[in-house]
Amino acid sequence: MSAWIAVIAVGVGSLVFRIVPLAFADRLIGMTGVDRVLRHAGTAAVAAMAASSLDRAAVTSHVPALIVATAVGLVLTLRGKSMLTVVAVGLVLYLVIADGLDFLL
Amino acid sequence: MSTTVVHPGSRLESETASAARDGALAIAPLVLGFAPFALVIGASVAASAHQGAGFAGSWLIYGGSAQLAVTRTLESGGAVLAVITGLLINTRLAVYSASLAAHWSDQPRWFRITAAPLVVDPVFAIAERHAVTAPSARALRAYYFGSAITLFLAWSVLIAIGVAAGNQLSGIGLEVAAPLCLLALVGPKLKDPRTRAVVFASAAVAVLGRSLPAGTSILAAIACGIAVGVSMDNAAKRNKS
Numbered sequence: 001m002s003a004w005i006a007v008i009a010v011g012v013g014s015l016v017f018r019i020v021p022l023a024f025a026d027r028l029i030g031m032t033g034v035d036r037v038l039r040h041a042g043t044a045a046v047a048a049m050a051a052s053s054l055d056r057a058a059v060t061s062h063v064p065a066l067i068v069a070t071a072v073g074l075v076l077t078l079r080g081k082s083m084l085t086v087v088a089v090g091l092v093l094y095l096v097i098a099d100g101l102d103f104l105l
Numbered sequence: 106m107s108t109t110v111v112h113p114g115s116r117l118e119s120e121t122a123s124a125a126r127d128g129a130l131a132i133a134p135l136v137l138g139f140a141p142f143a144l145v146i147g148a149s150v151a152a153s154a155h156q157g158a159g160f161a162g163s164w165l166i167y168g169g170s171a172q173l174a175v176t177r178t179l180e181s182g183g184a185v186l187a188v189i190t191g192l193l194i195n196t197r198l199a200v201y202s203a204s205l206a207a208h209w210s211d212q213p214r215w216f217r218i219t220a221a222p223l224v225v226d227p228v229f230a231i232a233e234r235h236a237v238t239a240p241s242a243r244a245l246r247a248y249y250f251g252s253a254i255t256l257f258l259a260w261s262v263l264i265a266i267g268v269a270a271g272n273q274l275s276g277i278g279l280e281v282a283a284p285l286c287l288l289a290l291v292g293p294k295l296k297d298p299r300t301r302a303v304v305f306a307s308a309a310v311a312v313l314g315r316s317l318p319a320g321t322s323i324l325a326a327i328a329c330g331i332a333v334g335v336s337m338d339n340a341a342k343r344n345k346s
Contacts, residue, residue: 002184003155010175010191011165017195018224021203022217036338037331038207041200042233043291043300044307044330048323049226050287051308055315057284066281073285077292083134086289087282094281 065097117243124244128251131235135227136259138283139169143260146173147267155179156268163264167257168225171195190318197323201229208236209245216246223253230290299337306333 058066073090081089146169150159153176162172171194178187201224209217224232231252239245294300307330314322 003158003179004161006175006179006184006187006191007158007162007165009188010171010195011162011167013188013192014166014168014171014195014198015222017199018202019218019221021199021206022209022221022224023214024206033335035207036335038204040300040303040331040334041327042204042229043294043303044327044334045197045200045204045323046230046233046287047291047294047304047307047330048311048326049230050284050291051311051326052315052323053287054284055312057281061281066284069281069285070288073288074292077289078295080293081289083131083286083289086292087134087138087285090285091282 061094062098062101065094065101068097069094120241120244121247124239124247125251128231128235128248128253129255131231131248132227132252132256134282134289135231135286136256136263138286139227139260140263140282142169142283143263144267144270146176147264147269149173149176150264151268153177153180160264160268163261166191166195167222167260168195168198169260193318193321197327198224200324200327201226205229205232205236208233212242212246220246220249220253223250223257225256227286228253228256230287234290299334299341302337303330303334306330 054066054070069090072093073086076086076089146163150156150162153159155176158179159172159176162175166172166175171191174194175187175191178190182190202221205220205224206217209220228249232249235248236245239248291304294304307326309326310329311322311326314325317325
């Protein structure tokens with residue numbers, strides 16, 4: 001029973017975190033400095049997610065293969081390739097290099 | 106000679122359907138990228154003593170890190186600690202919603218309120234990027250719901266598969282798909298020197314803060330990124346004047 005209460009409490013709290021800023025957006029936007037802060041918040045959030053996700057992946061995957069896949073992915077991204085291309089090329093490279101390393105070592 | 110009359114209503118419907126389809130397609134690589142995470146959560150739920158509540162967390166909490174932390178903390182630390190941990194991790198959702206609010210200030214309130222429960226990391230990342238390029242307010246809404254509902258359905262199915270299959274699906278390299286997806290979203294921001302500084306500062310804090318309590322490293326990284334961005338804006342303003 002306490003497990004259900006805990007899950008529901010976190011669910012309600014999470015819903016509040018999601019709804020309040022969006023419901024009161026019209027009051028929030030236009031306040032001094034808020035626009036500037038929020039503009040950078042989006043970029044910072046996605047960058048933080050990408051970095052911590054890479055960091056987590058480095059624990060469970062082949063690091064050299066991950067580095068190559070990430071570097072190639074970054075080059076493709078900077079050249080304007082789609083996310084699907086970046087993921088497909090990166091994933092294939094990762095699997096080929098990881099298998100190659102497993103075979104050699 | 107025959108002429109085809111296109112009804113304005115059908116043109117709008119077709120624009121909406123097309124935007125919703127584009128949204129679903131845009132989120133597809135992220136669904137693939139986050140699949141291993143969903144499978145891990147499913148496996149944790151299967152191993153937990155509170156399977157019903159744990160699985161319901163997929164819809165009620167709807168945030169992978171928080172759900173996983175709540176499921177695990179319920180086993181080891183009790184309900185109160187599980188609630189505190191889950192809420193702490195999901196605090197970042199307020200930042201995502203506030204950031205989307207800045208882009209959606211011209212959208213009707215009904216949309217902002219119905220869109221809010223589906224805000225989560227991958228959806229935020231896609232919606233934030235699309236907000237700048239959306240051809241119309243209507244297309245933006247359709248695109249958002251197309252991507253958010255696709256992720257919601259896929260997430261539930263993947264967690265159910267994780268419950269059934271456990272860790273049997275590991276080893277096919279999917280663990281690198283999520284970072285590659287997020288990299289594809291961050292990459293374009295590296296072209297502008299000001300946003301590049303925000304990206305590097307935020308990424309550095311996220312990695313260096315990995316030993317901080319769950320969820321707080323992301324919050325610290327966001328705060329640092331904002332501080333760097335705002336100080337660069339101020340410096341640019343001073344240089345102009």
